[in-house]
Amino acid sequence: MTQSFSDRIRTCLFSFDQGFGEYRNESFKDAFVFYLTLLFAFSVLITIVIAAGLIAFGPELEIPNAALLFIIPAVFFGSLVGGIISLFISAAVTHIFILLFKGTGGYLETVRAACYSMVPTLLIGWTIIGAFLTPYWGMAIQVFALHEFHGVSKLEAVLAVFIPVAVFVALYYMFIFALVFSAMIFNTL
Incomplete structure (x- = not known):
């Protein structure tokens, strides 16, 4: 049975050391749609933060207003595309090491683990404190997900x-x- 969106977030953030057994038989599509939803929200939030900074400090930095019309959408789409590409590349690198340790799951299981490991970053990574805290939190989540998905x-x-x-x-x-x-x-x- 697939958990609700909020239950998935709670599991990833607070119960990751015991919660990934529920996702063992889940499809790649479920995990990827969950990731894309959070990535879209993150992209909107980071774009708002950067746009506010550019509007506030743009005149001092001598950034023309016309350039903002290009920069702000580029930040949004760059965040979306970069988030998708980096997900698959980082999962590929991690999967190489999983194969060295004779993991039983395939590449898509590694991508699923990466999807869940990004939850803290996508939720609070756009804040200053979150940007420093979430990479370590995400790595811990990924360890437990890889343990569960690859055996x-x-x-x-x-x-x-x-x-x-x-x-x-x-x-x-x-x-x-x-x-x-x-x-x-x-x-x-």
Whole structure:
């Protein structure tokens, strides 16, 4: 039996350590429609926040009003399209590690886990506090969802979530280091 929309949100936010058994036999469509609904609401809210900032600070930043007519819809559609694309790409990366740990589910189960892990971000990620808190909350949700959907241990689910994050962070800092180091070399010439 499919839970109501509000029950799904409550499960994802507050009972994720025990609630994903109910979603084990759920279809991909149900999880994806749930995600798209929240993504649409998030896109509207983030667009409002950015539009308010641009309207308030646009004159000081010398942004012409005509540019706002392009920027504001671009933020909305960019958020929608970026949310969909990033969902599938991040699930693909995570799924590679799930396969290494011999998970039993397919790629769509990993996408379903990613859909549920994004609930905190889509609900409060548009706020300043939410932007800092929700990635960690979402990773915890994803660990429990992967454990349930793929039949891997919780440790394997943790590794499948955190190894790609650690690799990304290491590559990011290596890139920054390379930029700083190259700037130092070119400034001394």
